[in-house]
Structures are given as C-alpha cells and as structure tokens.
Amino acid sequence: MTFRRPFRLRLPRGLRVRLVAAFLFAAAFGALLTAGLTFQQARSAILDRTQEAAVADLRAQLDSLAPGLPFPPSTQGLRDLALQLDRAGGAHTWHSAAAYQDGPLVSAAPTAPPVPQTLRETTQDGAAAAYQRIEHEGRPWLVLAMPVSYAGASASASGDSGAMSRAPSGLTVYAALPLDEDEADIAALRTAAQAGAVPALALALVPALFAARRVLRPVRRLHGGAERITAGELDTRLDAEGHDELADLTRTFNTMATALQRDDAELRRMEASARRFAADVAHELRTPLAAMTAVTGVLDEDADSGALPPDTADAVRLISDETRTLARMVEDLMEVSRFDARTAPLRAEDVDLRTLVSKTLRLRGWDAGEHVTVDLAGPVPVHADPRRVDVILANLVGNALRHGSPPVTVRVRAEGERAVLTVTDHGPGIPAHAVSHVFDRFYKADTARARSEGSGLGLALAHENALLHDGTLTAANAPGAGAVFTLTLALATPPARESR
C-alpha cells in the first residue's frame, strides 16, 4: 500500500478488504436478525403481560362494582361507575368509560378516553372482552372493552369461560391505559439490542481479519514465489498445506516452477553446447592455421618474385591473403567465445586515453597521412586494459576507413565523470535500419555488398570490450553525414582534481 497515490474516492479492491467486508456484512446480517427477532418477542411479551394484568384488574373491579349498578343504568350511574373504576385503578392509571347498548360513552373525566369505533363494533354483539392498541395524541394506548353480562343472579364479567349461561347486559366498560412505561421498556430493549449489535460487529472484525489472514497468507506466498521466479530464482518452491483450492493452486505453481526450471536448464545446456561447439571449432582450426600462417610470408615472397606463372602467382597471393583473414576470424571467434564464457580477463591499469589513441594509430600506420586526424585536448586518465582499448580503437577506426570516407576524426575529451572518445567519418552514414544492429555479430548493413576484409566480429568485440570496462559504445549518424561511434569510460580521476 502506498500513500503517495493521489487521494481518490474509490472502492477498495484489495482481497483483504473484500473478505473483511463480506465477513462483516454476514455478521451484521446475523446480529440484526437476532436482535430484531429478540426485540419482537420481548416486545410482545411485555405488552401481553401488561394487557393480561389490565384485563384481570378490570374484571376484578367490575366484579365488585357492577352488582351495585341499577339497571338499566342512567347516565349518572355510568359516570359513577367510571369514576369508581378510575379511582380503583390501582397500579393502572387508566381512563375508563362506560356505555349502555348504543348509547354514548360516559366517562368520569371531562374528556372521554380514546375508544376507536372498530373496538365498539367488535364488542357490540359479542360477549368476549376485546382490546386494541392505538396511537392517540402521540402516545401509545391500550384500550380494553369488557361487556358486562349476567350470570344467573349475579353479574359477572364476560371474560369468564362460557361454562355458565350468559346473557349480555348491554353494558360495556372501556378502559384506556397509556403504555408509556412499557414503551420506555421497549425503547430500552431496542437500545440494548443496538448496543449489543455494534460491539458484536466490532468483535466480528477480529475473526474477519483472522480469516482474511488465513486466506491471504497463501496468496501472499504465491505472490512472493511468482516474484522470485520472475527474478530468476527458478528453484523457488512453496509449501502447500491443506487441501483447499489455494493449496491446489500452490501445488500447480510448484509444478509450473519445476517445468520452467527444467526448460530453462535445457535451453541453457543447448546454448552452452552451441557456444562450446563454436569455441571447439575455432580451437581445432588453429593448428592447421598455425602451419598455414607460418608460410604466408614465403608465399608472398614467391608470388612477388616473378618466377611463377601469373595465374599461379595470383592464386598463391589469394591463398596467402585469405589465410590471414581466416586466422583473424578464428582469433576473433575465440575472443568472442571467451566473452560468452565470461573468461575474458580485464588487466586494467592507469593510462591516459590520449596515449592509447596515439599508440594505436602509430602501430597501424594510421598516424601518417590525411586519412585519420586526431583531436586531443587535456589529460584523459582512465583505468583500463590497454590491449582491449586498442581492440576497440582499431576496430572503430578500421571500420570507419572501410565503410566511411576519410578524413576519420578521433576525438578524445574528459566530460564530467566520463572519458568520451568519438570516431567520426565522412561517409554516407549508417543506414537507419542498421543503426541498432551494427554491434551484432556478423551483421552486414548491406547484404548485397561483398564480404569486407573484417572478420564480421570487430564491432561486436569492440562493444563487448567496452562493456567489460563498464563503459558504453554507441553508434549514430552525425548531423551532416557520416557515422559517429562514441565510447565512454569512467575517468580514473577527474582532471580538475589532478591539476590541483
């Protein structure tokens, strides 16, 4: 996770986040369902209890008050009954009212208790007690309706089981009691359910993270394994524990790594044997070449002596020249295989690059005449293998003389921390398609062109030698025309410091 990323609102997509979210969602669903059901059950239990208690109380009061009521009751009689009921409410602060048959509700208080019409209709014909929960003036109410019936001589509440023969008296008593307290209980219950659900969710986070970790650990191991494979550690194998899908994936990963390693080893073996073959061929060619090369001088001498027929002299000269070319090719091939086998030694010493340029040009007779000009300025100290720098220089200048046009300019400068040497010619330049290939082995920019006198490995060797010095060798075209080859090497000591 990086914090450098510009802040953006987006859905987190990490596997861990998704796992935890899913886990929490499941936990929240469970907690809510449980809390909801519990709440519902507790709520109805509380209300039922309140209701049953109220019904029982009302019936008891009626049982004691109703017999004293004259029949048919007058409005005043009903009001007295309601008043008595209100007073006898005891624990229940109910508002009672009474009605005879279809008569109006008569209550003790100036305002009648809220009795819904539906409840009155329910109890009109039936003898059973009924109740209804209503909302009135923003408060919850329980409204009870209890018809009074006669049972034999005495009147009794009709809530009794119908064992006795009953006769409805037409008198119905209503009692409305507020459920504020119960509502408070229920609210407390709701709060408790909520208070329980939130910690439950928080607690669920712990197993969620743990489960995510369990799932993610093999995923992370696979990630690390894949990265190691990418980095080239093909012997990477992962422990596959268990029998789940991730363990299967891990085992497949291991199989893949084994296959990769096998193929890689096979390819390496084939490449090594191909290179060894080239080296062996070159090595085997050297002994006959040693014999042939030893007599090239003899052949040249006789070809030039005039004693041979002209055709024979030409043939002898041809063999002598091509023997030298062959010897150089075999030497270059040997050198290339040393680079391939990484056995090319670097015998570096402190020298001035300008000295090497002068020596190389003089050694090959390029310092006389107009073909090669040098542009040397201040000291350019390098720590380099003189013989390898000579190979680079000789190949660059030789290539410029063969493929470019004179004058070839060799320029040496110390620029910053680098020693920079450029070889510029005035020829047509390197064809665009060839620029990136000039350092390839046996690369010919112009396939139609006849074989040049080089081995075809010269620039490749120059490049390898530059790399061996931790230097660079690049090819480009000059703005005007002509190819520019640029060699850079690390400066041994910056000239500014040396001059102090």
Place this chain on the structure above:
Amino acid sequence: MPRVLLIEDDLAVQKGVTLALKRRGHAVEVAGSGETGLLALERHRPDLVLLDLMLPGMSGLEVCRRIRESKQIPIIIMSARGDDIDMVVGLEVGADDYIVKPASDEVLEARIKAVLRRVAPAQDGSAQAAPAQPGAERHGALTVDRTALIVTRDGAELALAPSELKLLLFLSAAPGQVYSRQQLLEQVWEHSFYGDARLVDACVMRLRAKIENDPRAPVYVMTVRGFGYRFGPLA
C-alpha cells in the same frame, strides 16, 4: 646462421615453421616430443629453442624447466591464446618470450631476432658509439660488465637468462629512472606498446630471485606502484 631447435608435435606446423625459418636463413632442427627435444639440445647446441607448450608425454612446461636447470639459452614458447595459465607458468619457469599461434613468419622472425639480440637496441648503438665504460660497474654487491655481458654477485657469476640479463642491463644503465611496463616491453622485448605486461612482471620476479638477497624486499629492481620499475638507486 642461427641454429633453431623447434620442439613441436604437429607435423604440419613443424613443416610450416621449418620452411619459413629456413627461408629466412636459419638452420632448423625439429624434435617431435619433449624427450627428443632435450636430447637434440645436447647434440645440436642450438642458439634458440622454439617450444610448443602442448606436447604429448613430457609437457612443454617441464621441458622449459629442464632446459633452464642447465642452460641460459633463449627460449620462446609457442602457445594458443586461451591457454593463458600455461603461458604465464612458462614465463615463470624461465621462457624469455612467447608467440601466440597462429603466428605469421614475420612475427616469428621478429621475435627470434629480438631474443637473439644480447642487449637492448637502444643501448646497442650507444655502446658501440661510446665504449666509455671499460670494466664493470658496481651496484652494491652486484657487478655488471656491459662488454663481457657478465653479472656477478659477491664475486660469483650469475646464470641469467637472456631476457633477465637484458632487463638488468637496461635498468641498471640509468639507476633511479622509472620505466613503465610498456616502455620496457618496447625497449627490452621489442614488442609493441600493447605487448603483454606479464612478460615484464614474470621476468622481474625471476631476476629478483637471482640477484636479490630477499626477493620480497628487493633493493635492486624496485616496483613503482601503479607505474612500473626502476633500478635502485642504491644508497
């Protein structure tokens, strides 16, 4: 007419080298193995040995060591590049120079001529022009006789191989003067600037083993770290 002993097992190379050297005025004796080469050495008393390192039976290195036990005759080893280790060991056991195969007859001839020259070419001319140093110069316990080409230490004559003698003569001609390996290669071995500096290092080691009391704490041939060598100067 210098007599060259060629110790080489390959018939084609034998023929080629013999042909080339005979054309250039050398008398060539050929030996096909190390053992016959050592015998030929006694019988023909050559002026120079051209020694191939890859020989059947006794190795070229062993032949080189045996020759040096009794003779300070010039030895040039021939080896293919890539057999670098053998070449370095060959120089350590006393070879004066080496030639990488395949070599042209021009190269062969140049190396043979250089090794056969008793003193460095730069001093050759001056010595003849001004033989102003009669007798011997003394450098501590060393006595160097430039005309007789004899070096003695505490009165005893030292058996120096040609390259060792040439190097000592060159260095001791200018005590205190520092020479880079490249300069020594050009002056003493007549190689190019890009000659193999290990030739110089190996020769210095051999020379020190013969002239110094403690080769690890030399007083005659001093190393100038990062540059090259100088002779003395002796206090």
